[in-house]
Each structure stands twice: as structure tokens, then as C-alpha cells.
Amino acid sequence: MSNGDRLAALGWRAFFADQVDPEVLAATPPARVVRVDRTSVRVTGSDFDAALPFGPDIAVGDWVLVDRGAGTVACVLDRHTVISRRAAGLDRQVVTQLIAANIDTAFIVTSCNRDFNVARLERYLVLTMDAGMEAVIVLTKADLCDDPEAYARQAGAISDRVPVVILDARDEGAMTTLAPWCGAARTVAFLGSSGVGKSTLVNALSGGLVGAETGAIRESDARGRHTTTRRELHPLPQGFSVLDTPGMRELQLTDVAGGIDDLFPDLAELAQACRFSDCAHLAEPGCALRAAVDAGEVDPDRLARWQKLAAEDRGNTERQTARRKPSGRRPQGGPRRKGR
Numbered sequence: 001m002s003n004g005d006r007l008a009a010l011g012w013r014a015f016f017a018d019q020v021d022p023e024v025l026a027a028t029p030p031a032r033v034v035r036v037d038r039t040s041v042r043v044t045g046s047d048f049d050a051a052l053p054f055g056p057d058i059a060v061g062d063w064v065l066v067d068r069g070a071g072t073v074a075c076v077l078d079r080h081t082v083i084s085r086r087a088a089g090l091d092r093q094v095v096t097q098l099i100a101a102n103i104d105t106a107f108i109v110t111s112c113n114r115d116f117n118v119a120r121l122e123r124y125l126v127l128t129m130d131a132g133m134e135a136v137i138v139l140t141k142a143d144l145c146d147d148p149e150a151y152a153r154q155a156g157a158i159s160d161r162v163p164v165v166i167l168d169a170r171d172e173g174a175m176t177t178l179a180p181w182c183g184a185a186r187t188v189a190f191l192g193s194s195g196v197g198k199s200t201l202v203n204a205l206s207g208g209l210v211g212a213e214t215g216a217i218r219e220s221d222a223r224g225r226h227t228t229t230r231r232e233l234h235p236l237p238q239g240f241s242v243l244d245t246p247g248m249r250e251l252q253l254t255d256v257a258g259g260i261d262d263l264f265p266d267l268a269e270l271a272q273a274c275r276f277s278d279c280a281h282l283a284e285p286g287c288a289l290r291a292a293v294d295a296g297e298v299d300p301d302r303l304a305r306w307q308k309l310a311a312e313d314r315g316n317t318e319r320q321t322a323r324r325k326p327s328g329r330r331p332q333g334g335p336r337r338k339g340r
């Protein structure tokens, strides 16, 4: 395999190459961040692997330019997609935690059991749609369930833009089911609660090469033990990359209004017809959404979930904007990039 082919297999494409002049690329070669630890980032390039000192705002999946002489990340390239979540920092400060960058497809994994929750799936979908990723709902543990189709129907009703697949993550057929999204040079990620089968699927896709740790779950409460401890991107010999992420207990939304509109386009459109532009869709006269509920055209539960997500997003976004420091995310003094 040539160096160019190796880079392409890692996901290098015109979107990234176009950001940098060729001579800069020659002097500071591109590499993909495959792991982020507390003090270092692990990167893979066309003909090198390296552990470099951690820099702020570097996410697993990022494309960076490497200063090989200094042994540092010279620059983080603009991301094609990025997912982050709001986390509570010290002193109730709102901090944004980067989860992963440059993912093409997010497999949102849940099981056909008590883990299944439409509101939580919507939350993940808002996040991934806002990030510009393709999303697929993956329902695992179909083999342990009497009526998996009932789960698939509920999941399928969430959005006509999101395909739903049902599988037994431990079965060989799981690979075939996910293959359409795992083409050459693609990057896929598994998101979902602990114990739903993410590591099992990563193992299946990689043919056991990755050896992601899987854990037994306590069947009594359908909750998994927390077995995945770090985020790691695995470039596979089949020519695509897979990211395993830990189970996420809490997923707060910030700055995802676009994703909310994408997932609830009908409600966003109806709201335009409310008499008051700041209608809270509660009991105001001339509320188009309440009228649609009364007419049986809108599910009131879905409306309530949409309102809750929108309110949460607004609250967090306002708090974050108030605290955001005016600093860029690129280390200073890096190589000059196009258009800058």
C-alpha cells in the first residue's frame, strides 16, 4: 500500500487536504488522532505512529499536522463532524467535552429491553444530526426478546431519515447488517448506554482484532457494568475505522438547535404558524401546535419531548455563551493554513 493509500484508508480526503498548502503538508505531515489520554495523544500517519503531548481541544478522530522535529501537534484541522457534550465542571461551570471528531456514521445502540427509551434515542439523534453525521439506530439483543419488531416499529417512527436495524450483536450476521455503512475510508462510531453491546459489535466488525472488552450485564435491572474505559479509534485492515466509546450516563445538549429542527421538522414548521413568535406552546391563544394536538395530528408526548429538549438546549447554550472565553482552539504559531 502506498503512503497515499494508507492515508486514504485512515479517512484522509479532500475536505482535509484542501485546508492546507502542499508544502505545509510535506513539512508537517497529517496524522489521525486514534487515542486521547490524560497527558498524551496517540496519532497514526501514513508511515508513522507517535505519542505526542496532549493539547487542549484535541479529540479522538481529529486530523492533525505533526511537527515531527519538535514532537508536537502543530495544528488541528477543521472538523467535518464533531460531537461534544455538556458536562458539569467544578463550581457548576458548564464545560464542553469533546467526544469524537470526523465520524461519518453513528450507530446509536440500544437493546430490546428496558434500556430502550425513545426520549434517549431522540437525544442521541439530535446530537448526531446536529454534528452532520449519518445516524443508524441499532437494536441489539433481539435474540432475548419475544417481540423485537415492536421495538423496531417504535424506533422507526422517530424519524424517516434514520434507518433501524435489529440484530444479535454476538451473531456473525451482525457484520453483514452493518456493512452498508462500513465502506472504504469511512469512520463509524458506536454510541449508547453501558451494556447494550457496543464492544461486542466493535469486536464483530474488526473480526476480533480490536479485542474491545465486553462485560456481563446484570439482567435484573438491564443495566450494564461500566466496562469501556477509554475512547479509541481503530483503523481496520478492511479499510475503515471504528470508534468505541464508553457508555454515557448523562447526555446534556448544548448548541444543537439545528439538530432539534432536523429531528422534529414538522413541529418546527408548525411553530412558525403560532400567533406569537415567542409562543411557549402551552396555553397561548393561536398556538398552532396545541391546535394540531387537539386535531389528533401531533402526538402530545412527542411535542412534550421536543419542548423539553429545546428548553434544555436553550438554557445550556445561554449559560455556555456567557462563559465562553474568546480563545481559538488552534495552538498558536502553527503552520500557516490556507485562507488565514
Ligand SMILES: Nc1nc2c(ncn2[C@@H]2O[C@H](COP(=O)(O)OP(=O)(O)OP(=O)(O)O)[C@@H](O)[C@H]2O)c(=O)[nH]1
Pocket: 140, 141, 142, 143, 144, 167, 168, 169, 170, 192, 193, 194, 195, 196, 197, 198, 199, 200, 201, 213, 214, 215, 216, 217, 224, 225, 226, 227, 228, 245, 246, 247
Ligand atoms: N444475547 C445477547 N447478548 C448480547 C448482545 N449484545 C451484547 N450482549 C452481551 O451483553 C453484554 C454487554 O455487552 P458489551 O458489548 O460489553 O456492552 P457495551 O455497550 O460495550 O458496554 P460498555 O463497555 O459498558 O459501554 C455482554 O455480555 C455481551 O455478550 C445481543 O445482541 N444478544
Ligand SMILES: [Zn+2]
Pocket: 271, 274, 275, 279, 280, 281, 282, 284, 286, 287, 288, 289, 290
Ligand atoms: Zn405555539
